[in-house]
Amino acid sequence: MADYFKRLNYALGDEDTALEYAILPKHAGHVAGVAGCGGRMLSLLARSPARMTCADISAPQLAFTRLRFALLEQTDHEAFMDFMGYRSGIPARRRQSIFRHLDLPSQDRRWLADLFNSRHWQPPIYLGAFEQTLQRLAKVNGLFTGKAGRAIFQCRDLGEQAAYYRSHFPRMRWKAVIALLGNAAVLNSLLYRGAFPRNNLGISSRKAYLGIFHTLFTTQIVRESFFLQMLFFGELRYPQGFPLECDPQVFQQARKALSGCELTVVQGDIVDCIMQHRDVDFVSLSDVPSFMPPAVGTGVLQRIQPALSKHAHVVIRGHLHVVQPDRTGFCDVTEQYQDAIARETTQLWRVQVYRQTSPVQVSR
Template sequence: MPTPSSSTGAASGPPSSRRCEPPAMAQAYFRHLNYSLGDEDSSVELHALPADARHVVAVAGSGGRVVPLLARAPRKVTCVDISDTQLALTELRIAALRQLNHTEYLGLLGYEAMSIQRRLELLSSLPLSGSARTSLEPVRQAVQAGERIVYLGRFEGMLRTLSRIVGLFTGQRGRRMFEQPDVAGQRAWLDGGFPKGAWKLVLLLMGNSAVLNSLLYRGDFPKKNRPESAFRIYWDLFDRLFRTLPVRSSFFLQLVFFGELRYPEGYPIECDADVFLAAQRAARTADIIYVRGDIIQHVQEQRDVDFVSLSDVPSFLPPERERDFLNAMKPGLAPEALVVTRGHLRVASPEVQGYEVVSGRYEDAIAKERTQLWRIHFYQRRS
């Protein structure tokens, strides 16, 4: 179900950007606005990123996975993506972060209610580059038509379609999970009132690669390499969510069951007031760069990177590059730099010479991640 995120950045004043040739993995899928909200809970990366890092390189996605990293006040952030549209959306988010207050930020993106006219005014007021404004013209038109930015991506559209299927199969008995007072109540409802048979049919559908290709990937579905069946993977991850986290706290579950965000406690971490304010302070002074191209190649060309947030990019690499991506990035990493990867149905197993696998340090943060879609791994460059 998930797909790789995209990235971009901006420095104070006009955004700094760099274009390079698209990498081999630039399949047709990535030419569009695939994410406007995203499918990652960036609290894991926020927890792991040391304060005052020198240079962070991140896949941008919608920009929502980059904003929380700024809360740690890194001195430089390079946001890399192969999609001009995703880079432009990240530029929009960072411009909004710098210029708007918290309420305006949530309203512009569509997390909270705001008039169409006010959204258009705020959108027009942001200091975006010409290329970003051109790329975002369809977004402006969608806002003018009454759409909310956070629901415009192909992934979010797929989840909205899926929510109608979930509603058709599980009805109000499925949604009553969100009415339970606590996790204990969720467990009781799951064991006594939840429509498990109907839910099983939904998960069988979600585990069908042909359906996922049709709804989202357009033929670019990464080949599964985890030994469990897709059905078992989805059954287990939703069972963890239902039994261990308040379901209202998961934006992913809200999208699956309602097709929209109804409970503020489940908004992504970029919406948290404290995270927003810390990120805003840092964004106004940090050197933030936008790069269109291959994130692995970009890191390889650096010399001082001490944190890399790769999302699930390795899952979409050819087999040889999938095995070698850590080695390829090594010249650009500072000693003890951290590399964070995610994998869903396909999980990369790279060669780790010159690295220590340190995922165990972050197992508590990983266990609390609010989508449970991901196998998350941390690699630390040896001194």
């Protein structure tokens, strides 16, 4: 488990950041969340919170998060897109030039420079262990489903796509790919190094993934999913599926908001970091509770409750392992955000949204 936090696990990420963006109201007081690769927090910054706390126990993830914020603050949208790798054909010298002019903490600069040099300044969004796992799976997928699988990305609308999926998509060969993707032992070996949370959904991982992808193929335009693009091509080819940070308006809003936001990027356990405050209005916990011991995960809302402001919202994600927290003092408002959850372009997550109803009175 310790090795899992000593490398860059995510550079593009495995969550559609548009979900939390849709939930967070504008001009919140204090937003706290797992830093990850920085993409979610950059997008949330566009909602103009007064204060933002980004926490992670992984030093590489924090370095990548600070890199994203440095690009946001010190470059423009074009340079951001070029550097991160959202535009194809960008030469290494262009990335090197942008990086050379960034003001970064010296330790981050050394670590990032070593990473980029070791990968010959390839697009940074593909350098995380998760993204490289998807690239390997894309090669396997290509061997199994070939042109017939990739052809679904040529469909012009959802009706045409659904018809292709029913009649022409190589579904039997795709199920063989799902058997690999749904194998917890394979995921442990390729990515999680033994840290993959135990499936507690009551159905097999294979059945869970079949449901996830059936939903994606029949309810969403596949070009609009960066996750599906990665699984079929090993790279992002269609701008419709680019993460929210690529939207010029969101980027500019986040950049403008940065000057008026008290931003803190800190290494540590997200729950411990939240508990140091008394005014948090919005918490994005990602799937952190899934990795906690059962008793700790169940009590996560109770642990952070004293740190929350009145009517604060907490968003929790679970993949194959979903924590059912003690909701005392909270109400489940997930149903209010079903439209946004249905639009989430990975569909990997069981999303839970809670609102505090009975704040703890803390003497000051």
